[in-house]
Amino acid sequence: MQTKTIKSGALLSASTITASMMLFAAPVQAEDWRGWNIHPPGYPNTVALEAFAEAIEEDTEGRVTARVYNNAVLGDQPDAIEQTRSGALNFANFNMGPMGPIVKETNVLSLPFIFDDVDHMHRVMDGEIGERFADALAEQNLIALSWFDSGARSLYNTEKPIKTPADVEGLKIRVMNNDLYVDMIESLGGNATPMAYGEVYQSLTTGVLDGAENNYPSFESSNHYEVVGYYSLTEHLIIPECLCIAKSSWEALSEEDQEIIEAAAIEASEMQRQLWVESSEESKQKVLDAGVEINEVEDKAEFQELMQPVYDDFIAENPELESLIEDIRSAS
Template sequence: MKTKTIRRQALFALTGASLLAASISVQADNWRGWNIHPDGYPNTVALEAFAEAVKEQTEGRVNPRVYNNAVLGDQSDAIEQTRNGALDFANFNMGPMGPIVKETNVFSLPFLFTDVDHMHTVMDGEIGQRFADALEEKGLVVLSWFDSGARSIYNTKHPINTPEDVQGLKIRVMNNDLYVEMMEALGGNATPMAYGEVYQSLTTGVLDGAENNYPSFESSNHYEAAEYYSLTEHLIIPECLCVAKASWEKLSEEDQEIVREEAMKASAMQRELWVESSEESRQIILDHGVEINEVEDKAAFQALMEPMYENFIANNPGTGELIEEIRAAQ
């Protein structure tokens, strides 16, 4: 009797251990994904479709969940969390990636790309793969490249057609020395500021303007304060759908192939949605009375950036060749 009891206890212990191990295994496959954007944003829709498809195609072996609105931390923190495996995947803009991979600072140079299609050509080709390889060395596996449109200047004072129209305007820029240098080269007063503070600063006159793409200008309601949107299209910055290298290496080759394939589909979806969203946002701000103007002579703006390029190349040896390769890519 005693022997049967011991065997039964041992069996229960083994069963409990097996269940615990299975639970841990399942938990390890529950991927947490970081996203800065709100519900309904093109990136958000594409990321959530990616998560759902990966779960379905891997039959639950990988179960991703997207956390929107940067609830898991700001972008700089999320980059570090993904690199060390605390987060499993994310959609990152290349703008803040410079401290991790210095070469990515090149994307913060104004007028680097002629247009969004040119950016796609570069990032989907051999040059983009070189950036992906450099990011992987730092713990981020790039699966596909997302779009973030072209950034333009908007303000409360007047249309911008020439660099002289920027003179003296207090313009919010992202917290990056290159963006400050860019705006100052145009004669504006560059004002780095948290994105969440921009709306009130526009309404109170602390700022005269800012710069961003159509969907962000509209979704942030900045159009309620700034009635002039000028298509300078000075910055076109790619974004990545990245997976933590630690999470990636736990996958079987079969699941890696599935995840990469679904990431490519998500990229195609995001780009298509971005075009649709941009047009919808453009119409919304037009209906609200915002004046949108084309900038006919971008060469005048580009000419003022030459000293900035010279300084950048001097301080970052080897980037001159990279810049030429990007500009020549077709």
């Protein structure tokens, strides 16, 4: 829950405070906000979130103060989602992948190849369709103020370059814990293995896994490139992230401060996206220098065609979301 600090030179009894409040107008007090972040210091998202915290404190003239807690020290993402929904946390940067169990509509964003490229994702999320996702999040007490980038996720493994779906056959690939990701890998003939992120490095070294999938910065910062020789640009998942505010925290703000904080969130998103591009290039060069072989996938259509059963099953289970899928795919 949010806590408010009583600015007083002496300790007062509850009855004295109550009497004083009846006689005098209460002074304006700062809201002390706590923000959740899964990433380490220096990561693009972390830098942008910390800039957001500094901006809202300065621009609200101290009416809202904020601190970002990095490295998921306040809990993993599912816990943090619940804490933010309840108002125990005030803001957070959430990936939409694990959001599906809470906000059904966000599962659409986890469909493989739903976006043509990262620029397509930005256009969709910054426009009317992004507002639809924000409305769905708001129904679950999460106010999405802006959308962060998380790049394109590609396959990497210890065995060989992946150039066609046949190259995935039989490989044990780690995925995030989502049935869509399991279905995606199995549709390519691989063996999908949901696993905690922190267990992947050891599993790659011991052969429990043959590979995994992620973006350049995560591939590099996790040190997976140290034990994996091949990174193949399938770019099968492009999943946006939100800068979300707890609905209770948002509604407690004045209209003026809401405008200030929304503007700061949009600036943070612009910063994060630029830092993401720079970080991706730096990470790519680092893994190349370490000897990782990076290959383009010349014909992604082969991969995309094999995803049709994934889409068919998803639409059969969620027919009300078919139009949303069509709108995303047709968005220019």
